[in-house]
């Protein structure tokens with residue numbers, strides 16, 4: 001019998017609410033397939049800081065390193081605004097990404113047909129949209145040193161962040177993008193700022209080299225990241241896979257999320273390199289939306305991004321492609337049947353609570369299975 005270990009890190013804000021609905025989908029999957037999920041749950045972010053004085057403890061890190069996959073909710077909120085930079089809730093997330101070496105962040109933006117009119121863009125611009133942002137996640141300005149604020153002694157301070165990329169980091173993320181493109185529409189657009197950044201010059205060269213060395217069957221385009229942002233809102237369907245660095249990927253994926261109607265819809269997978277012995281990748285799955293402290297505890301959160309993140313977990317960590325398809329199909333069916341949380345409801349339209357949306361997805365799973 002197959003057993004997988006899953007570490008759940010619900011975190012702060014709406015994290016625990018959306019995780020609770022996802023846990024029901026995990027239980028449904030176990031019952032439907034006979035696979036056993038050994039579930040452990042722990043603290044991360046502000047709640048971990050409150051309990052232990054740090055946003056993720058060494059003990060939690062050990063569990064994350066040992067688990068077959070981690071499901072992560074969200075971290076942060078105004079409660080911790082006064083916490084120093086070294087202990088801020090987001091530090092827990094960044095430590096997980098770095099120490100698990102999750103360099104490849106996959107952020108698919110799919111516009112479900114039922115939501116084509118919920119986007120702030122015109123329906124024909126987003127209808128049928130299916131793009132994948134591949135964001136480098138363990139390098140760049142997020143982690144580059146020096147990263148300091150220095151007092152210059154003359155009433156001025158100087159802040160420094162450092163954007164660093166080595167060849168191997170660009171090679172491996174572009175290989176992930178090319179490999180994924182082959183399973184889709186076979187097109188990669190690489191985005192950087194080679195017109196002002198040395199890291200952009202190297203990024204562009206290495207992506208082109210990697211392409212030449214083994215991926216010439218895949219169509220490759222290069223775009224400056226600012227123009228890419230503009231093209232994403234002008235005509236997003238021109239893209240298939242976008243590969244970009246950590247900071248541009250952060251921004252462009254929020255833009256892509258809104259094309260789909262709501263930030264509450266976008267899942268993500270963060271993957272490490274395959275283990276040379278077992279072939280298994282370390283992996284963490286998290287919704288792209290944050291902790292949304294303004295709606296936390298009100299039952300308004302949309303659990304779809306978290307549930308769809310679990311579907312990505314089934315696909316990429318457990319090779320349970322059929323079940324992943326079924327979960328994604330159930331989300332589409334629930335939306336088709338009119339299920340809407342506040343973020344995707346039209347003005348005046350009745351909205352479901354977080355739990356009711358969980359019910360709707362489960363009901364769709366049951367009826368699609370029957």
Ligand code: IPM
Nearest residue numbers: 075076090093094250288290
């Ligand atoms: C994301 C988030 C994080 C990031 C924050 C919470 C540190 O915005 O996953 O996109 O900047 O990567």
Ligand code: MG
Nearest residue numbers: 250251254288
């Ligand atoms: Mg972000």
